[in-house]
Amino acid sequence: MGMIDKIAWIRLEDGRILSSRSHGKDVYFLPGGKREPGETDVETLVREIEEELSVAIAADSARHLGTFRAQAYGHPAGTIVRMTCYTADYHGELRPSNEVAEIVWLTHADRHRVSPVDQVIFDHLHDAGSLG
Template sequence: MRLIDKIAWIHLEQGTILSTRSHGKDVFYLPGGKREPGESDVETLIREIDEELSVTVAPSSARHFGTFEAQAHGHQDGVLVRMACYTADYAGIISARSEIAEVQWLTHADRDRVSPVDQIIFDHLLDLKLLLPHL
């Protein structure tokens, strides 16, 4: 079994969650990515969010929201993704950059448009009443 270690940003506004779609991908993912050797979770979060969305995460505001695991989208069976999710404040204007083709605000009604691990997170956010069921 192979495990993909990722860090993601949970950014909610008015019951919607910020999601991104990379060029050539057919589903949305929470913004974030894989850690580089020696990076902490927060260092990875800061680097990835800057690379993908052109904003600066405030490190002192980063809070672990939860860690979730599921089959990795687009990979053979048995390849899992483990995603450590953080909330954090930021500075700047969110805009797609680098490999990101599209940025959208999603609700739970968009669950079928996201990766399997994000589906688990969407369900959890709905249970906590942090994510709207639909607009």
């Protein structure tokens, strides 16, 4: 059994959550990704979000929201993804770049359109009253 360690940005506005879809994929994911050697969680968050969404995360505003686990999408059974999630403010205009084909704002009703670990996060945020 393998473990994939990822960092994700939780951006909620008006009861919706920011999600992205990579080129060639039909499932949406929370923005973020895997850390580079030696990076902290926040350094990973800043780098990944700039690469994917062309905005600058305000590192000093980053707050840990939770860490969630589920079967990794597109990987063999038993491969688990651990998603460490942060909220943070940002500067700039959100727009897809690099591997990101599309960004969308989703609600809990869209949970069937996201990866398994994102479904767990959607449920958590919905239960907390943050996600419509």
